[in-house]
Amino acid sequence: MTQSPTEGTDGRRRGRLTVYLGAAPGVGKTYAMLDEAHRRLARGTDVVVGLVETHGRAGTAAEVEGLEVVPRRMLEHRGVTLGELDVAAVVTRAPQVVLVDELAHTNVPGAGHPKRWQDVHDLLDAGIDVITTVNVQHLESLNDDVAAITGVRQRETVPDQVVRDADQIQLVDLPPQALRRRLAHGNVYRAEQIDASLSSYFRVGNLTALRELALLWLADRVDAALATYRQDHRIEQPWPARERIVVAVTGGEEAVTLIRRAARIAQRGAGSELLAVHVLATDGLPSAPPAAIAEQRRLVESLGGTFHTVVGEDVASAVVDFARGENATLIVVGVSTRSRWREVFIDSTGTQIARVAGAIDVHLVTHERARAGRVRGRRPSALSPVRRTVGWVLAVAGPVLLVALLAPLRGRLLLSTDLMAFLALAVAVALVGGLWPAVVSAVLGFVLLNWFFIEPRGRLTIDQPENALALVVFVLVAAGVASVVDLAARRTGEAFRARAEASALAAVSRSVLAGDDTADALVARLRETFTLEAVALLEERDGRWSTLASAGTDPPEAPAGAGTVLTVDEHRVLALAGRALPASDRRVLDAFASQVGILLEHERLRAQAEQARVLEQADATRTALLAAVSHDLRTPLATIRASVDGLTNVDLELDEADRATLVETLGDATARLERLIDNLLDLSRLQTGSVRPVLRPTSLDEIVPLAVDGYAPGAVTLDVRESLPLVLTDPGLLERVVANLVQNAVRHSPAGEPVTVTAAALSDRIVLRVVDAGPGVPDDLKDHLFEPFQRLGDTSGTGLGLGLAVASGLASAVGAEVVAEDTPGGGLTMLVTVPRAGRTP
Structure with missing residues (x-):
C-alpha cells in the first residue's frame, strides 16, 4: 500500500518537515530555527524544543529562553552519560511543532534508532511538524566532494532523499569573510580552537566551495520541485527557469560541430545544461554507424553534457517532444545536408523543428557539409544475381508472351481485363527482380497494349481519351506497386540482417x-x-x-x-x-x-582480482604465522629452555626420577617443535609450488604402518590388507598425509577411544579412512577444515592449525583427495582417495 506524503503510517496527518540548510558550521542555522520558533509561538502555535545544541554560544542559548524544552533521554555509554532526543516524551507531549537540531547526528547505542533523522521520521509519522538543521557536508552524496575540498571526511551523514523530501528547505547563507569574522570573534568555537579552525577547515577557498555546493544542491532540489509542479498542473509550455540546451545529432560528421557549438552556448550561462539527443527510426534499423554515435556520446560527456537516444517516427517531432519534456530553452540543429533542389520538395529537419518548436528557440548552425548534398554510393541490391537476371528476362519476355496469349482473345475481353493481366505481370516481375525490371515491364506493357489492343491497332496513337487515361494509370499503378514491393523486399532483407x-x-x-x-x-x-x-x-x-x-x-x-x-x-x-x-x-x-x-x-580485472586474492591470502598467512610463532612456537621453546636449565643447574639436586622426567619433557617438546617446523616448511613448499612428487606403484601396507608408528598401544587400530591393489603415489608424501590425519584424529579422540584406519578398493581408486569418535565438526565449518591456521574450536594449544592444510596440499600434489565426513555415532572421518596404479591420477 502506498502511503500518502501527508499521511502517517496509521492514517493520521503526517507532520511537515522544515530543514535549515547551511554551508558550514556557524552560519546561524540553529539561531534561525529558534527565531522561527519564537515567531510561531507569538502567532499562537504550540512549539517545544526537542533538542537544541548551543555548543556554548551565548546568543544561541539566549534564544532558547522562553521556549518549552522537553527533557532529554539520558543514556550511559562507555562510562559517560549523554543526552539524546526523547521521542516518546515528545509524542506524549504532542506539540504542533518540535525543534530537533543536527539531523545527521548519530545516536548513542540504546537510544532506539541509530540516526537522529530516523527519530524525526517517527515524530512526523505521529503528526508533529519538525524543524531541523543540517550542514551541506553531512549530505551523503556530497561526502566525497567535501572530503576532497576540506581534507576532512564527515562520519555523520544523512541520506539526500531525507532532506529532499522536506516540505520546506531554508538556505542559511553567510559570505566566507563574514563567517571567518564571526569565528575570529569567538561566536562559533572556543578561543583555543579559533586559530586552528581559521587555518584549516575555515579557509576562504573551503568556505566558498562549500557555499557553492549548498547552492547547487538546493538549485537541483528546486528544479525537481519545479518539474513536479509542471507535471502535476499539466504545464507543457517550457518555463525558462534554467538554460537547457538540446542539440540534435545524427551521427554524421557535422554532429561534432553542433555539439561543440552547443557546449559553447551552454557555457555562457552559469548552471546551464547540455543535452544531446539522437533519434532512432521506429523501424528499429540502424540509421547511423554505432561507432560514430559512441564517439559523439564520449564528446558530449567530456563537455559535461548528457547523451540521450529516443525512438520516433518523425525526427523533428521527436526532438521537440524531448526538448519539452526536459524543459529546454534552446534547440541547436544543423543546416540541412540536402541540396537546395531537394529542399524544394522536402523541408529540412531544421525547418520542421522550427515549425513545431513553439516557445522553444531554435539555433541553426552552419557547417562544412551544409547544402553539399548527401554523398550516395550505389545502393546494393537486396536480391541475388540469379533473381535479378530472371527478373530482367521476365520484364522483357513476359509482356511479349502475354500478348501472344491474349491476342487470340481480342474482341472478347475488355480493356480492363488486359490491363489487369499486364499489371499482375508487373507485380510478379517486381517480386522476382525488383523495382527497375518491373518499371521496364510496365512501360513495355504500355506500348504493347497500345499497339495490339487499343484502337487504332498497329499504331501508337489512341483515339479515345479514357483509354489513354487507363494506360497512364496502369503505368503509374504498376510503378507504385513495384516500388512498394521492392521496398518491402529491401526492408525484409535489412530486418533479417x-x-x-x-x-x-x-x-x-x-x-x-x-x-x-x-x-x-x-x-x-x-x-x-x-x-x-x-x-x-x-x-x-x-x-x-x-x-x-x-x-x-x-x-x-x-x-x-x-x-x-x-x-x-x-x-x-x-x-x-x-x-x-x-x-x-x-x-x-x-x-x-x-x-x-x-x-x-x-581479463585484466580478473587477473588483478586474483592477484589481490593471492596477496590477501599471503597477508593473512603472514599474520597468522606471526601470531603462531609468537605463541605456539614459544611454548615448546620455553619448555625446552626450562628443561635444559633444570638439567644444567648445579644448585638443584635432582634425583634420577626428576632427571628422567626433565629429559622426557625435553624430548616431547623437541618432537613437538620439530613437527611444527615441518608443517611450516611443508606449507611454504606448497604455497611456492616447490613440491615435486615422484609417483610410482606402491602398496599401502608399506606406507600406512609407518605413518601410525609411535603411538601408544591401543591408540590406533589398523586394518589395511596386504591384498589391496597397488596405488600410484609418492610414498613419502602420502605417508605425511596419513600421519597428519592420524595425529589430528588422535588429538581429538576421547580417552580410551582408538582411531581406526581402514582401506578399501574401488574400481579405479583406493579409499583410505581415518575414523575418530571425537566431537566432530559442524557442516558449516567443514569447508574451512583445510585452511591454514584454522583450529575450529581446538584450545589445546598443541598445534598451529596446519596439519590438515598440509595434508590436503600434499594429497593434491600426489593426485589424491582428502574429504571430511561425519562418523556414524559421532566423530569425524577423513577419506583419502588415492588412484590405483595403472589408472590416470
Whole structure:
C-alpha cells in the first residue's frame, strides 16, 4: 500500500518537515530555527524544543529562553552519560511543532534508532511538524566532494532523499569573510580552537566551495520541485527557469560541430545544461554507424553534457517532444545536408523543428557539409544475381508472351481485363527482380497494349481519351506497386540482417559478460561469422606488434599486412585478412571490436582480482604465522629452555626420577617443535609450488604402518590388507598425509577411544579412512577444515592449525583427495582417495 506524503503510517496527518540548510558550521542555522520558533509561538502555535545544541554560544542559548524544552533521554555509554532526543516524551507531549537540531547526528547505542533523522521520521509519522538543521557536508552524496575540498571526511551523514523530501528547505547563507569574522570573534568555537579552525577547515577557498555546493544542491532540489509542479498542473509550455540546451545529432560528421557549438552556448550561462539527443527510426534499423554515435556520446560527456537516444517516427517531432519534456530553452540543429533542389520538395529537419518548436528557440548552425548534398554510393541490391537476371528476362519476355496469349482473345475481353493481366505481370516481375525490371515491364506493357489492343491497332496513337487515361494509370499503378514491393523486399532483407547482427552480438555479449569466451574464441568467432581467411588481435608496445590471439591460416602480424584494421583501444587492434567486407558490415565489426575490448578489460580485472586474492591470502598467512610463532612456537621453546636449565643447574639436586622426567619433557617438546617446523616448511613448499612428487606403484601396507608408528598401544587400530591393489603415489608424501590425519584424529579422540584406519578398493581408486569418535565438526565449518591456521574450536594449544592444510596440499600434489565426513555415532572421518596404479591420477 502506498502511503500518502501527508499521511502517517496509521492514517493520521503526517507532520511537515522544515530543514535549515547551511554551508558550514556557524552560519546561524540553529539561531534561525529558534527565531522561527519564537515567531510561531507569538502567532499562537504550540512549539517545544526537542533538542537544541548551543555548543556554548551565548546568543544561541539566549534564544532558547522562553521556549518549552522537553527533557532529554539520558543514556550511559562507555562510562559517560549523554543526552539524546526523547521521542516518546515528545509524542506524549504532542506539540504542533518540535525543534530537533543536527539531523545527521548519530545516536548513542540504546537510544532506539541509530540516526537522529530516523527519530524525526517517527515524530512526523505521529503528526508533529519538525524543524531541523543540517550542514551541506553531512549530505551523503556530497561526502566525497567535501572530503576532497576540506581534507576532512564527515562520519555523520544523512541520506539526500531525507532532506529532499522536506516540505520546506531554508538556505542559511553567510559570505566566507563574514563567517571567518564571526569565528575570529569567538561566536562559533572556543578561543583555543579559533586559530586552528581559521587555518584549516575555515579557509576562504573551503568556505566558498562549500557555499557553492549548498547552492547547487538546493538549485537541483528546486528544479525537481519545479518539474513536479509542471507535471502535476499539466504545464507543457517550457518555463525558462534554467538554460537547457538540446542539440540534435545524427551521427554524421557535422554532429561534432553542433555539439561543440552547443557546449559553447551552454557555457555562457552559469548552471546551464547540455543535452544531446539522437533519434532512432521506429523501424528499429540502424540509421547511423554505432561507432560514430559512441564517439559523439564520449564528446558530449567530456563537455559535461548528457547523451540521450529516443525512438520516433518523425525526427523533428521527436526532438521537440524531448526538448519539452526536459524543459529546454534552446534547440541547436544543423543546416540541412540536402541540396537546395531537394529542399524544394522536402523541408529540412531544421525547418520542421522550427515549425513545431513553439516557445522553444531554435539555433541553426552552419557547417562544412551544409547544402553539399548527401554523398550516395550505389545502393546494393537486396536480391541475388540469379533473381535479378530472371527478373530482367521476365520484364522483357513476359509482356511479349502475354500478348501472344491474349491476342487470340481480342474482341472478347475488355480493356480492363488486359490491363489487369499486364499489371499482375508487373507485380510478379517486381517480386522476382525488383523495382527497375518491373518499371521496364510496365512501360513495355504500355506500348504493347497500345499497339495490339487499343484502337487504332498497329499504331501508337489512341483515339479515345479514357483509354489513354487507363494506360497512364496502369503505368503509374504498376510503378507504385513495384516500388512498394521492392521496398518491402529491401526492408525484409535489412530486418533479417539486423536480426542476424543482433543475434550474433547478443551471443558475443552474453559470453563475454559471463566470462565464457577467451580472446582466442572471440577472434575465431569473428573469423567464422564473416568467413575471413584469418583474424589476429595485435598489441603495440614500444613500436613493435605482438599477437595476443589469432585464428585462421597465416594471420597478419602487423596492421600493415591486413586488409581491414579495427581499433580496439589505444594499444590494440583487430587485423582482418581475406575478402573485402562491405561498409554495411562495419557497425558489426566495430561492435565485435568493442566486445574484444570489454573482454580484455574483464581479463585484466580478473587477473588483478586474483592477484589481490593471492596477496590477501599471503597477508593473512603472514599474520597468522606471526601470531603462531609468537605463541605456539614459544611454548615448546620455553619448555625446552626450562628443561635444559633444570638439567644444567648445579644448585638443584635432582634425583634420577626428576632427571628422567626433565629429559622426557625435553624430548616431547623437541618432537613437538620439530613437527611444527615441518608443517611450516611443508606449507611454504606448497604455497611456492616447490613440491615435486615422484609417483610410482606402491602398496599401502608399506606406507600406512609407518605413518601410525609411535603411538601408544591401543591408540590406533589398523586394518589395511596386504591384498589391496597397488596405488600410484609418492610414498613419502602420502605417508605425511596419513600421519597428519592420524595425529589430528588422535588429538581429538576421547580417552580410551582408538582411531581406526581402514582401506578399501574401488574400481579405479583406493579409499583410505581415518575414523575418530571425537566431537566432530559442524557442516558449516567443514569447508574451512583445510585452511591454514584454522583450529575450529581446538584450545589445546598443541598445534598451529596446519596439519590438515598440509595434508590436503600434499594429497593434491600426489593426485589424491582428502574429504571430511561425519562418523556414524559421532566423530569425524577423513577419506583419502588415492588412484590405483595403472589408472590416470
